[in-house]
Amino acid sequence: MNIKVLGPGCMNCKTLERRTIEALAALNITATIDKVVEYSEISSYGIMRTPGLVIDGKVVVQGHVPSVENIKGIIQSSIQPTA
């Protein structure tokens, strides 16, 4: 699983990264986490609000920082797409 945290480094993006790491640990999933800080790359994902979370190429969060619980749910649904 490849996760990207999109954001230039403000408080929100750091919190998002921290909570994502926590969520992954709680779910016992290993994933590579990349931080994308360059605006040119961030905007190639089509988001207009930071921070953003991308799992395996798909934007799953933009513009706010979900709780660790919510992030766990998001990670899980990206593994098993809902029918």
Place this chain on the structure above:
Amino acid sequence: MKELIQKNKLSVAILTLPLWILLYVSLEPLTHAIVYSLLSLPQNEHLTNAIYFFIFEVPKVLLLLTLIVFAVGIIRTYFSPEKTRSALEGKPLFVGNIMASLLGIVTPFCSCSAIPLFLGFVEAGIPLGVTFSFLIAAPMINEVAAVLLFGLFGWQTALLYVSTGLVIAISAGWVIGKLKMERYVEDWVYKIKADHIAVEEEESSFNTRIDRGIDAIKDVVGKVWIYIMLGIAVGAGVHGYVPENFMAGIMGKDVWWSVPLSVLIGVPMYSNAAGIIPIVQALLGKGASLGTALAFMMSVIGLSLPEMIILKKVLKIQLIAAFAGIVATGIIIVGYIFNFVY
């Protein structure tokens, strides 16, 4: 019980309102009791006045702030940059400037999102001037500031602030568009191709909206309360100690350079809207004229050095200078008009 609250958040929110009102109207009598009965402070002393001001204003401003931030947090859930962008696509120039400015007030916006938002707008083909109307309106017309002005000075002042802010955003954006400064946008901006379509919004049940309102309270009030207390402390000091009409010499209407000077001082200053208002209140109380005080406030919150540094990544210096210059000029003109009218 928790289940009950979870399912009926709206009702709980509505029931809290009378409590808020009760607290709000008891502030004056409570402050009076604390200052004069409990602490037995001597009347008409500078220190007493300053303390009274502080004890009265802090809870009052915090209460107002909490209510408004909550309400606006909920209103904001109905808007998103994506919806704003779709609404603005293809609109003819002047109409676009007006819509962009209005939408700038309600679309959720934080300064770190300024760039992704700018890029998103450019990519959708929205004209540069229209994008600027949005970028000017968003920080300058702040709901927190509007409500604080309403609470401290009445609806006329609040309305003045919002309408002049809109006029500046619309005209400045339009002027920037007319100047055809597209070539001062960094080249790489026009080369972006978004590879992915971003995910659309989460489910919008009203309960979620209330959650967002509460998030907004935790976020805004949580960050801002200390600045409010500092601002009010400064205001209290001015209120208690600075003689009446002291400001009339520097910020009054008879001094023709008071408006441009205030704007010049305000530009490099950066304060959130909440913190600056108590200072504005104190200045007004000491003889600053309304136009000058408003000009000062708008230049502090509307033009911020941090924001321009961020914008440097996508705009060349000439465009940033033009942007700052045009907005500053607009604010100065507004300041003069109000000094003249009032």
